[in-house]
Amino acid sequence: MIAVLLIVIPLISGLAAFFIKNEKAVRSWALISSLITFVISGLGLTILNDTASLQFSYPWLTNLGSSFSVKLDGLGQTLCLLTAVSFPIIFIATWNSSYKNASRFFALMLLSQAGLMGVFLAMDALLFYFFWELALIPVYFLCSQWGGEKRIQVTFKFFIYTFLGSLLMLIAIIYLYQQTPAHSFSIASFYSLDLKPSAQSWVFWLFFIAFAIKMPIFPFHTWQPDTYEQSPTAVTMVLSGVMVKMGLLGVLRWLLPVLPIASYEYGDTVSTMAVIGILYSSLIAIQQNDLKRLIAYSSIAHMGLMCLAIFTETRIGMQGVFIQMFNHGINIIGLWIGVELIERQFGTRKISELGGIAQKAPAMAILFVIIALANIALPLTNAFVGEFLMFTGIFSSTITHYNILLTVVAGISIILAAVYTLNMIRKVFYGNTNSLTENTQDIRKNEKIILAVIVAAIFVMGIYPKPFFEMTNSIVDAIIGKSDMVPFLKRH
């Protein structure tokens, strides 16, 4: 029941929000709805953590062999929690931004939340595809209507890009469906498929391109910086914090366990793409003058690292990916909030035009700097746990010959991350004030609280991640176990 509620609540409240014309009312409505969703996902992790309430299945397209089947497993719990946490944070942090046609804005935000929840929960390939597309549509409208100057072209490119990827995935899904003995879309029947290696390899690419575009992985990333830059910040938070995780989830749930041989076969190819992306985007991030673009490129690097850790297929690395998916979401939303606050106050995101903010707005500076440090994975912060595990995993990987090389090259990205992040902090927050930043006001109470919550989460996850590991242990074992079933993969 929990799983259904997580989809239905944002869906219904989103549809209802279209009809609330008062801006203040619809804002509160969206916040309340997202808080209820948060409470429910919390219940799913604690009191009602049993199969009966986490699972739901109802026959839907019976003659196609598809059912409305959702389940909250470890992967779903991680990402649904992230989604459920993100939306209230986003709504509170952008409380003071006003939007034209507010009712439509918040309605679409809630609908996108419903779509995302669906993607994370779907246990049926056709249902997964449905939600995969549905999550995209509201975001398309959000970006095109409330975004920056070049929003229409940029969002269009983003849309066509991802739509193309998902259509290719559709072919892969239908192909696999034809191969299942009972012609079923259920995840169990996909997992029990035993495809020939030759068939696996082309299906692999159909899937992978869809996921690679979403993550994004080099060279499919070109939509991302533009879209992040042009979208309204609240939507950028959804895109970068939550939506990119769709790609990772796709790989973890629908690619590795279904096509273990091809995942092994092309592991090195994908790893190479990921490593190139990590280096390339880190180097570009150093050059950026626009805060949004800087964070966008830094996000490509982080996603690349997670993809790399997945395809080196170690238990410990996978554990790192799980925790990092959550942490990356929290941290990047924190960064965007900072950017939004700066942009709202000064009307610019250009690093070169800012400076000395720390003198006038100490609270903001302290909170933002902590989040930024978490972005470069300083010990005690949440990202350190994740990245440490991932690097350990990549280094100890037995399925690739290039584990040391991959570790070293990807490791350079940590240094580069420090370069661009610290540089950005130095230029924006320290130094002398200029005419623009002379009269800086410190941040408001609600913004302070929300940033403080994020900082608290950063430390809690950084110091005591154990509950999180317990939540994801079994699903990590399941994913790794699937590829272990092909024993010759591990022989080196």
Add this chain to the structure above:
Amino acid sequence: MIGKMNALLLSAVWGVIMMFSSFLFKQKLVVRNLAVIGLVFVLAANILEMNGTVFFHIDTREMILFDRFSLLVNTIALISTLVYFLLSGKDIVKAGDNYAEYFTLIFFILTGVILVSSFQSLLILFLGIEIISIPLYILTGADKKNLKSNEASLKYFLMGAFSTGLMLMGIALVYGATGSFLTSGIVTSISNKGADSPLLITGMILLLFSMSFKVSAAPFHFWTPDVYDGAPTVFTSFMATIVKAAVFIGFIRLFGESFGALQSQWQLLIAIITAATLFIGNITAVFQQSVKRMLAYSSISQAGFMMLALYAMNTDAKEGLILYTAAYSLATIGIFAVLIKLKDYSFEGFNGFSKHQPLLAATTTIFLLSLAGIPLTAGFLAKFYMLRATLATNHNFWLAIFAVLMAAISVYYYFRVIQAMYFKDGDKNNGISVSPAFKGMMVILAAVVILLGIFPGLVLNWYYF
């Protein structure tokens, strides 16, 4: 064999009634209402026929067979026409002076549609196609004082007559090779004498070409943009949806039943035609500046997707074609209904439409999403069935991948309309006024499109039960 032909006879008779209605009723709307009533009768007769109530028992000498497939397809065609009458009926009577005759011709076309979907003899197929085509030539030229309309009509007539010639030649050759016009006769002859007679193959290919012409598949599509663009928009709407879908049904019957045994001979040919149709339709649609012309090319590209059913020719394909017919017809009729109301057919004509008519803009968006094949709309499941049928053939996967690449391109031109409606400001107030009834119909239509996207069984179950 005793044929059941409720709808067939009723639609022909009602066509005649409509012809004389203008003598009796001088008011245009009365004539329109009469047409709607007649259509409801025909539809009811057809549905009764599905449930086994038959009014007329006539020996058809095995030339016509109303099976579940054809009855279901007829129902969809009749419902689509009803929707079309209700949405655009007022515009039909405005298209020219002879408003009653337009309804007459549409009823005759429906007679042809019913014949084509249920033929068991090549002669009936020919008859049906001609009964569809000749009224269409007239309707295309209905706007008598408009040069473009005249040109379109003449062009359509010349090209149509030519392809009819090809079709007759094909039928003659097939008759020469097999000694029969009947589907059953052709099938028996092929199984007895084998499929390697050059006469038979040539005849089949001529039939393939002429049918491709009628459904505007590439490279026989050249008439389509001009005719669709030149014809009065109300009639373009009818031509591009119900008529096209009906001819497809005839196409799939012809090649599935009569030439089913020759599949290895025509499958690759159809694959190539399919790919060419998808490619030309989609790529050309991208460059159009007029929404009407864009829809003409879009109808070519959608025909490409329907051709996939022909290529695959299995149970999935038949189900898919039924769903596709419904999804494509309903969505396209909806978009055309809005387009007719607009003065300016260019993309800019839609600028700021969501501000003037938020409800119509929202429904039009749903129709466009359906045509683009976005999940939760009927269009997605229709495309899904086509891809499933194609992949079920277990070879030529390239065709499926090519089709989805083209579908991704189609998003470009469909979304241009959405962008114009929502994200661009209209410089002039193209304040169109529509009745609440029109809005209500559009909302119902949009709801049906979404409902079919979630529960395709609402239509498909009729195929089995």
